[in-house]
Structure formats: structure tokens, C-alpha cells
Amino acid sequence: MFGPLFRWTVFLALLGGAVYWFVTWPSSTSDEQLAGLTANVENGEQVFIASGCASCHAAPEAEGAAKLVLAGGQRFPSPFGTFVAPNISTDASHGIGGWSPAELVSAVTQGTSPEGQHYFPAFPYSSYQRMTLQDAVDLHGYMQTLPADATPSAPHEVSFPYNIRRNLGGWKFLFMNDSWVMEAPDAQRERGRYLVEALGHCAECHTPRNALGGLDHGQWMRGAPDPSGKGRVPGVTPSQLGWGEADIVEYLTSGFTPEFDTAGGHMVAVIENTAQLSEEDRQAIAAYLLALPD
Amino acid sequence: MRRFVITATAAALATATVAIAGGHGGNPAVKARNAHMGLYSFNLGMLGDMAKGTTEYDAAAASTAASQLAALAAFDQSAYWEEGTIQGEVDGSRAKAEIWSDAAGWAAKQELMKTASASLAEVAGNGLEALQGGVAGVGEACGACHKAYRGPRN
Numbered sequence: 001m002f003g004p005l006f007r008w009t010v011f012l013a014l015l016g017g018a019v020y021w022f023v024t025w026p027s028s029t030s031d032e033q034l035a036g037l038t039a040n041v042e043n044g045e046q047v048f049i050a051s052g053c054a055s056c057h058a059a060p061e062a063e064g065a066a067k068l069v070l071a072g073g074q075r076f077p078s079p080f081g082t083f084v085a086p087n088i089s090t091d092a093s094h095g096i097g098g099w100s101p102a103e104l105v106s107a108v109t110q111g112t113s114p115e116g117q118h119y120f121p122a123f124p125y126s127s128y129q130r131m132t133l134q135d136a137v138d139l140h141g142y143m144q145t146l147p148a149d150a151t152p153s154a155p156h157e158v159s160f161p162y163n164i165r166r167n168l169g170g171w172k173f174l175f176m177n178d179s180w181v182m183e184a185p186d187a188q189r190e191r192g193r194y195l196v197e198a199l200g201h202c203a204e205c206h207t208p209r210n211a212l213g214g215l216d217h218g219q220w221m222r223g224a225p226d227p228s229g230k231g232r233v234p235g236v237t238p239s240q241l242g243w244g245e246a247d248i249v250e251y252l253t254s255g256f257t258p259e260f261d262t263a264g265g266h267m268v269a270v271i272e273n274t275a276q277l278s279e280e281d282r283q284a285i286a287a288y289l290l291a292l293p294d
Numbered sequence: 295m296r297r298f299v300i301t302a303t304a305a306a307l308a309t310a311t312v313a314i315a316g317g318h319g320g321n322p323a324v325k326a327r328n329a330h331m332g333l334y335s336f337n338l339g340m341l342g343d344m345a346k347g348t349t350e351y352d353a354a355a356a357s358t359a360a361s362q363l364a365a366l367a368a369f370d371q372s373a374y375w376e377e378g379t380i381q382g383e384v385d386g387s388r389a390k391a392e393i394w395s396d397a398a399g400w401a402a403k404q405e406l407m408k409t410a411s412a413s414l415a416e417v418a419g420n421g422l423e424a425l426q427g428g429v430a431g432v433g434e435a436c437g438a439c440h441k442a443y444r445g446p447r448n
Contacts, residue, residue, distance in 0.1 A: 260342045269441070
């Protein structure tokens with residue numbers, strides 16, 4: 001009754017569905033994988049600052065201590081739609097107050113929610129995946145000490161086909177790669193690489209993306225169109241920047257360029273964070289940047 | 295056919311001339327405020343280099359530069375923050391539309407720059423440490439406005 005062509009079609013469709021199911025399955029971290037790790041809240045604060053969590057998750061216009069109220073609401077326009085940062089305060093129903101360490105680690109390093117859904121990569125988990133498990137556990141410990149806020153998270157404004165969360169498994173399969181981009185021949189460069197490629201997620205803005213939003217590693221940190229559609233995020237390789245170590249450290253401390261222009265836009269929020277890191281950490285970031293290929 | 299070619303060439307030349315004139319002349323309001331920013335950066339540069347230790351601290355020179363910075367901040371700039379001269383619509387502009395849609399917030403940031411540069415002018419001649427504190431305050435004022443109201447590089 002059914003010809004061989006039909007049977008082959010059914011077979012290939014089922015096979016395709018199985019592959020899709022397998023590839024897009026959201027992976028997560030289990031409690032067992034974190035066994036023996038206890039949170040160091042003080043280090044967790046440093047991880048929180050270096051990772052820039054508050055820069056995106058504080059309420060729009062929040063200043064000073066209010067930036068530790070992670071109520072969400074900042075808007076991030078992109079070619080795929082506008083993403084709205086969710087509430088990640090300690091509120092039990094609107095935030096992440098009820099999350100276990102493993103749930104936070106899965107979210108931050110694998111982009112998977114406690115309900116087993118993929119997060120949009122506007123959340124820079126493809127950088128945070130390089131975070132050590134200890135740092136991620138410390139981060140959880142610190143975040144649990146922050147205030148609660150009951151503002152409900154606003155939905156993202158992303159349209160078909162980008163709004164199909166399951167497809168993000170395919171994005172992760174294609175573009176998530178936890179290997180390091182740069183060599184680290186010494187301890188300082190290793191620290192710099194950890195701060196730039198993992199926690200600081202610098203490449204998320206300073207590296208151009210392909211049509212599907214994957215980072216172009218061949219153009220690492222060479223600058224990219226601003227996701228707002230206006231202007232460019234500058235390249236930061238040595239010849240593009242033209243700055244020495246002291247210039248970079250000064251910029252990451254005070255926001256002043258060597259010409260006494262200042263950082264603008266989202267980079268101001270980044271510098272509010274780097275200014276709170278140790279001088280050694282800022283020097284490590286400079287060492288990393290100065291080693292980028294031109 | 296020949297006539298068409300001549301007409302087309304003339305039209306292309308006219309377009310090119312307009313384009314070049316536009317690029318060369320630019321919008322006067324945008325040019326004026328970029329020049330204003332250039333004067334900020336020149337005076338702040340002298341102070342900042344002293345604060346960083348790149349050049350030696352000189353109380354008199356610091357006072358002069360700081361009072362010029364304060365005078366610049368006190369300028370009435372309203373004429374050259376002309377509505378509609380936003381990034382993407384006018385060449386050379388990095389102004390965000392929020393300057394006009396959030397006029398009160400913008401005015402507050404300008405006021406912040408006035409206050410910070412006036413405080414710097416008061417203390418710039420009182421030694422290196424006082425200068426450093428004042429320069430940091432001005433830097434924060436610059437950054438606060440650039441964060442909210444200046445777009446990325448063109």
C-alpha cells in the first residue's frame with residue numbers, strides 16, 4: 001500500500017526528529033557534580049562584579065546601592081528582537097530566591113533554566129561556560145545575600161522563528177564551545193583570559209557575529225556593529241586601540257581615554273565594575289588585550 | 295542616447311557635488327558641539343595628565359585649565375543641541391534621541407558637569423591630591439552623560 005519512497009520519507013523524518021530532539025536537548029548541572037563545593041561569599045562578590053551581572057539586571061536608571069536590586073527591566077535591542085533582562089533578585093516567586101546552587105550553575109554556565117528551557121544567548125552563558133564550578137557556586141552564595149524585589153519579569157519581544165526556545169539547542173550545538181580562544185603562556189595572561197573570555201564576556205560585544213548570532217572567532221575582539229543598529233563597538237586589538245598597559249588600566253579604572261574622552265554607553269557600566277576589581281586584575285586584562293593578534 | 299548619457303552624467307556630478315559639500319561642511323550644530331567637546335578634552339587633558347603623573351603638577355596652570363573647563367561647562371549650549379540632529383540621521387552626530395525625549399534627565403547631567411567642573415576649579419590649585427579628586431569627579435560627570443545620551447562610534 002505504501003511505496004518505498006513513502007517509507008523512506010517517514011524513516012528520514014523520524015531520524016531527523018530524533019537528531020533534532022537529541023541535539024536540542026537542554027543540558028544542565030546536577031547536585032552531584034557540585035558535591036563537596038561550598039560557597040565562599042566574598043569571592044562570589046568578586047565573581048559577580050567581574051561578570052557584570054548588575055550591569056544588565058539592575059532596574060533601568062538604578063544608581064549606587066540600588067544596582068544590587070536585580071529587578072530586571074533593561075531593554076536590549078538586537079537584530080533578532082528586543083530582549084528584556086529578567087528579575088534575578090532573591091524574590092522567591094519573581095526572582096531566583098528559591099534556586100539551588102546547581103540550578104544557578106546550569107543557568108549561568110549552560111544557559112538552561114530550572115524548568116529545562118534554553119535561555120536566549122543575550123544572556124552571555126556562552127562566555128560564562130568557561131567559569132569554574134567553584135566560582136559559579138560562590139556566585140550563587142553571594143547572590144543569595146542580595147535584596148528581593150517583586151517586580152515581575154517582562155517577556156522578551158522576539159518574533160518567529162527566533163522565539164522557539166527549543167531551536168536554541170541548535171544554536172548552542174553550533175556555537176557553544178568551551179575551549180579558550182587565546183593562549184595563556186603565564187599566570188597573568190591566564191587570569192586576564194579568564195576575566196576577558198569567561199567572566200567579563202567582552203567578546204559578546206567586541207566580536208562580530210554571523211547571521212545566526214554566533215561569534216566569529218576569526219575576528220576575535222576586532223569590533224562589531226552595535227546591536228542597536230547605530231554606530232560600532234570598537235575593536236580592541238593593539239593596533240586598533242593604540243594604547244599601552246597604563247592607558248588600558250587607567251581606562252578600566254576612571255573611564256578616561258588617553259585623550260581624556262570618556263567611556264560611553266554600556267561601557268560606562270562595565271567600567272563601574274572593572275574599577276572595583278584589583279589593580280592586578282586590571283593589569284591582567286591589559287596584558288590579555290595587548291597580546292591579541294593584529 | 296547621447297543626450298541621455300550627458301543628462302545622466304550631469305545628474306551624477308550634481309549628486310556627487312552635493313554629497314561632497316555635505317560631507318565637507320557638515321551640520322553646523324553638530325560641528326559646534328564636537329568643537330565644544332574638543333575644548334573640554336584639551337583642558338581636561340592638561341589636568342588629567344597632571345593627575346596621572348604624566349606631567350608635573352603646576353598649581354597655576356591647573357587653576358587656569360580648570361577655570362576654563364568650568365567656563366565651558368557654564369556655556370549656554372541650547373542652540374547647538376538642535377532637536378533632530380541625532381545619530382544615524384545627521385553625519386558626525388552621536389547624539390541619542392533621549393537627549394530630547396528625556397530633556398529633564400539630560401539637563402540634570404549638564405548640571406552635574408557644571409557642578410563637578412566648578413568644584414574642580416575651586417581645588418585645582420590646592421595641590422596634587424585635591425586635583426586628583428576633582429578630576430575624578432569631572433570624569434564621573436562626563437561618563438554619566440555619555441552613558442545615557444551618547445551613541446557608539448560611527
